Amino acid sequence: MADTLAQLASHRLVPVVVLDEAAHADGLAQALVDGGLPVAEVTFRTAAAPDAIRAIAARGDVLVGAGTVLTAGQVDQAVAAGARYVVSPGTSRAVVERCAEHGIPVLPGAVTATEVQAALELGVTTVKFFPAGTSGGAKAIAALGAPFVGLSFVPTGGIGPGNLDEYLALPSVAAVGGSWMVPRDLVRGGDLTAVRDLVREAVALATSLRPDVRDR
C-alpha cells in the first residue's frame, strides 16, 4: 500500500478523469503515457468507470485508481476492475474500512482539523484536500500540516497551471490532482493529441517547480 502511495507521490500529479465511454479509456491511457504521466484517477461519476478502469489496468503501464468512490459497493467494483487506489471526496467510514479489507490504499477527502482527525482514526496516512480552492487553498494545507505531522495531502479542485506552484511548494503535499490536463470534452471528442500536449505541459511545469523531485 505504501508503495502505491509512494508511486503516486513520485509523479506529483494525478489526472482526474471523467470518461463518458469505456471505449475512450485506452486512447486516454495512451495519451497519458505519451505525455509522460502514466497515472489516472478514473471517477465513478459515469457508469463507464469500472470498465474503463479494467481497460486501463489491463495495459499494465498506468497507475490507475478509482475516484469519486462514495460507497463500499463501489470500492468492490473498483478493486474487481483492477484499481490500485481509491479516492473519495469526503471521509466515509464505510469506504475506508472496505478499502482496508481489500488492502488497497484510500485517499478520503478532508479539509478541516476535525475531518483530518476522523481520517487519522481510520488509519489513513494521505488525505485528499477537496475542494482545495474554496477550502482555503495552499494556506489552509500549510496550517493543517503544523499539528498533523507526517500527514500527506493531495489537494484537488480548482488547481491549474496558474496556481500549481503554491501547492507543490508545500512539503506536506504528496501530489496535486486535477482535471485541467484531461478535459472531458477533449477526451469525449477523441482529441487525444491535444490531451497528450496538455499532459506534457503539466509534467514540464511540475518538474520545473520541483527540480529536487525531478532528479530523485
Ligand code: 3PG
Ligand atoms: C476532483 O474530483 O478531484 C475534482 O473534481 C477535480 O477538480 P478540478 O476539475 O477543479 O481539477
